[in-house]
Amino acid sequence: MSSSDEGPEITTGPTSLGRPLALDGVKMRFQILFFIFFISSSGFIVFRNVYLEEIGLSGSQMGLIGLLLLATGVVVQPVWGLLTDYFRAERTVLVIAGIGSAIAILSYPFGSDLSDSFLLIALGTAAYSAFRTPIGPIASGMVLSRELDYGSVRAFGSLAFAIGSLGFGFLVGTLGSVSIVYFYIAGAAILVGIAWSLPSNRSVDEHDDAARDNEVASNEPGLLEATRMLVTSPTFVVIVAASFLLRLSAMGGEAFFSVYMIAFALAFPPMSITWTLLASLASAEASVMVQLPGDVSTRIVLSPDVV
Known part of the structure; x- marks a missing residue:
């Protein structure tokens, strides 16, 4: 019998124990x-204010930088979600977000050479937050829309943040706090390459559903009308406000924790160990996110990953 007469080859997949x-x-x-994404971001999250203090920013200026990170993220997250759903451009948005955030974070080392560095760093922070904000939520939406095991995928992010929180303590102590910027840029470059390699379709059945998708698209409102419907929805406003307040209540402690530890003459490695213990709680996010209904916009609005 020729190979062309043979039935399809049956491969044995991983067992239920090994599948995750x-x-x-x-x-x-x-x-x-x-x-x-999470290991390259961890240094900036943990040691951002340490770097800002070293270049001469005051506590109030560091607080304003943190507020810009939060407020910009809350405002633009729904916009990214709307654009992503409307144009079905998850992969493109990830690439743009990775490149944009890497360029924006360069404002930190450039601003440190200025006599008044606050304005440039503040503008760069807003741009960084605007571009970085959609990466985690959109990637989560892509995983869920493909019906992959979200928990086993998101666990890699939690593990990476814990490892990064520990590792950056040694790196900052050796290479200086500015290293958090260049490690993020390197990570963003790798992220862009991975994002570009991802298949653009949401599921293996998408080609079979092309006619249905075209019919649905013809009945969808225009972009401006969809935006108006979104921002005038009371439910949407409540969710955005709740997201902002929840992050605001925790962000002050997160942002100044490392500065507080330095004030007590705690070295970088022990400080990183403390952060690693705190970061281990991040795995709880996966168990919440995987239960969320709705499309990418819904998950982006509700995602706590703003910083």
């Missing part, structure tokens, strides 16, 4: 994407 750890194909790329 199966590193193959698209799922593996998402796992690497989450790992790179």
Whole structure:
């Protein structure tokens, strides 16, 4: 019998025990994407104010920088979600977000050479937050829309943040706090490459549903009308306000924790160990996010990953 007469080859997949750890194909790329994104971001989150204090910013200026990070993220998250859903451009948005955030964060080392560095760093912070904000939520939406095991993918992000929180304590102590900027840029470059390699379709059945998608698209409102419907929805306003207040209540402690530890003459490595213990709680996010209904816009609005 020729090979053309043979039936389709049947491959044995991983068992139910090994499936969450199966590193193959698209799922593996998402796992690497989450790992790179969170490990490269961890240094900036943990040691941002340490760097700002070293270049001479005051406590009130550092607080304003933190507020810009939060407020910009809350405002632009729904916009990114709307654009992503409307144009079905998850991969493109990830690439733009990675490049934009990497360029914006360069305002930190450039601003440190100025006599009055606050304005440039504040503008760069707003731009950084605007571009970085959609990366985690959109990647989460892509994982869920492909019906992958979200918990086993998102766990790589939690693990990466814990490792990064520990590792950056040693790196900052050796290379200086400005290293958090260049490690993020390197991570963003890798993230862009991974995002570009992802398949653009949301599911394997998308080609079979092309006619249905075109019919649905013809009945969808225009972009301006969709935006108006979104921002005038009372539910949307309540959710955005709640997201802002929840992050605001926790962000002050997070932002100044490292500065507070330095005030007590705690070295960078022990400080990082403390952050690593705190970061281990981040895995709880996966159990909440995986239960959320709705499309990418819904998950982006509700996602706590603003900083």
